[in-house]
Amino acid sequence: MVLTNSQFALLSLALVGIVDSVSYMVVTPSLIFYIEQAHGSNKQYGIILSAFSFASFCAKPVLGIWVDSAGNKFRLPYLTSIVLASLGGFLYFYASAFADNTSTAIGMILAGRILGGFGAANNALGFAYVASVIPSKDQTKMNNLLSMMRIVGMAAGPGFNLLLKDINTTVTIGGRTIVVDSLNSVGLFLVASNIMGFLFIFFLLKEPGKKLHKKHSSMNAAGEVVEEDYTEEETSQWAFIKGICTVEILLPLFTIFVFNSNFQLIETGFAPAAYHALGWGPVQTSAVLGSTSIVIFVNMVIVGILSDRGVRDEIMVMIGSSSWIFGGTMLYFMWVANTEAWKFVLPVVVSICGFPFIAASNRSLFTRRVDAHPALEVRHAFMQALLSMFASVAGFLTPSFVATFVLRESEEVENSQFHRELNPLALYIVIGPILTVLGVIYVSVFKPLEIEVFEDEYNVTGTEEEAGERTSLVPKGRASVAGRSSSKVLTQKVDQFTEANRRMSVQVMGIPQFDHANEDKRRSSVFAQLTISQPEEGVEVAYNPYD
Template identity: 45%
Template structure:
């Protein structure tokens, strides 16, 4: 049976993906109905991702200082309010588009709590269980994206009045956002145990903080194996947003599609991404390297977007529209996990970045968000042709030549990876002097008191005051993780292999 905490996090992921996918197919039609332009459509898409980008570091720092419950409650409340504003916008004639944009901004700030899920898993679970739980959460998100078209189909013929406001298939989406986010909020409050504030040591001196940031920036800019993954994850999200931005208006012009047909294609994309994730997992188990998987993903992505540019034409067949989308979607799984793995390997191989691994991962995620909020405006204004522009064009394409930027990004990064090659993996080793320094024959640590890692935390965590301190455990994990989790070294009676880890998800005492 699924742990209640995992169930709460999985519900959040499911609601997050449904919330995004239920809006994407109909937003272009909603903006058009309210008198907005194509540029306004791109802007409203972009501000959602930008708000999420801005909210992630705020919520992350908040969770470190006060635990997770309060940030989750506040962020989900923002999503609730955003859904209501999105729904009632047509009732305010002079500020319709402004309210839609404000609703999406609040929704984006709420969606920033997706970063809290990774932080919660990292702090609450032992390393041996994090991968499986993260895989569950990722799979649930793909399921949410796949079932979102059902909501669009159910709302297709909706028309009713509520409190003097008329609702149809477009603004009723906001009511769905409110309901599903409110339900997730209830589950999180009752099922997700709160964690004590993270009081791990931080450099209080501003110069030290500036030194760390400058150090990380130097490595990103000067070490190709660390810098290229930033370009890869930017391209990943930029190209994903490319399709989500362009599909609705382009298919409406070329094929006469409604939000229902658009949502079906986006749902099929989610299924293909899920199948791609399964393929990556199987191929990795068979010994295929992350570098090989990534290079395949980059070339498949470039091919898919080249076909997208050449085949999306007015009066084209449905196959000409969906096949390039599906080729592109199939490549995304090969750009995700392999890129993360190669990046982690490169960061671990840099001794100067020891202790900054989490911050580096957060920076990588923020690079993904940059791709998310730059793509909609760029695609809507520079890449996507309006119906009037298609009328006067000589090729009847839905895109301008600027759209070739997407396949070019994939190809350029592929070439860059081939030039720099695969990063070398750092192998943990221990010399005889290290052994003598760290270990006595009787199993003791020189000058270090051994802590029992299996000591359970307080099972009642709704109020974190009663929890056992995490500070000492976190410190020990940081200092021992590389040697203890990567090697099992035994000499005499001193065992340097990983012992049982704290399992916060197990609430039995």
């Protein structure tokens, strides 16, 4: 089997996602012990944890703007972020050379994790790449697949610590002799894994080409569809700001913040609550939290199946939110002192089941809304980064909130009537998803996306599946259905990039190229139009979306 350029590109994104998540999960279990080895404090541990997410938050818009300003070019931003992450891994390792100087050692660990956060910001580029080359009807499936690869990495990550636990050797760097052990060797692992990621991107990821932005389409007196470029006013900074402030854009941003905040409550609160209520230590806690990756993976498979069967993204977001509503309610009422173990585990499992239903579907909804707005569409990579930034905000704000205001002290639990481990503020885990469901219903009813389709000369009615990914909304027509963009009349000039992107994308997704009765007529018309429009260059040129 020979892989196409697009398949190689998507393979590279999946491999980099695995590398990133493995790297993160290798650091997390040992970080506190590495800081203690350098005679650091728990406060410094918290700062270093938050610094990683904050650095990722800051770097994501920079990478997004870089891609947009470079004309939809991904390789250099990707490679630069990986180089920074590699440097961060080396600093993380080299900090052990200054074990006799706590402030220097802690400072180098902090700098290493900050650079690691800059590197981790490139996950937003992966989703932006998918949005650039994959049709909207297939984006949920592809985003879900990329997320699955990261879950695989998260599940495998802690296992790599077993490979590092017996390391005991010495190296000399810069005149300093360093004892390489199970803690500082994590830094060398980060360097090696990032080098692998660099090679994946360098050899496998090909640029998708300059993104062709949509245009206005209208019908003239002769019944012909004509296109006009966006005006400067439509793509101005003010239009951009107003576009972001619309409810249909703010809702996905709010949604990703909500479910990441909910996830952080479990990650932050489970260990101390289970320790007090059940006497569980790190082994039992790790077993439960580690098993959630299996739950997430299984539900991601279910999401992929539902997406293939045409279940709308709005429905899946509401399913996922409902899971958090029920699981969050159970979590608050069932996490009590001296209870049975299953009452701690079941709420976690029910809640976590909602994560896969929201993640990919919410991003696909966001992508379609961005594509429908001129000022946002021309800054697509930045918008994808903005969505990821809200996940990072939840990552560095929620743990402190949970530790300070949600978790109860032991004395408070013992003296309370119901011996609950969490304060009522924990119910934010329920309120957020409820607001998400109401928002999805509101946007679906009052802010629907509509596309106008026409019957062509062969009397073939356009459908959402036939809609061109680079064409625009046609204001007048015979029918209207919800979707991302309009189907161009085949009697008009054919957008070559549109047809190329469509054919490439269905090949990547494993969907037959000609999958309905009228496709042969459509293909014949496309071939004819391409032959007329570019007789000198030949038809094959039109079928490479990476040019």
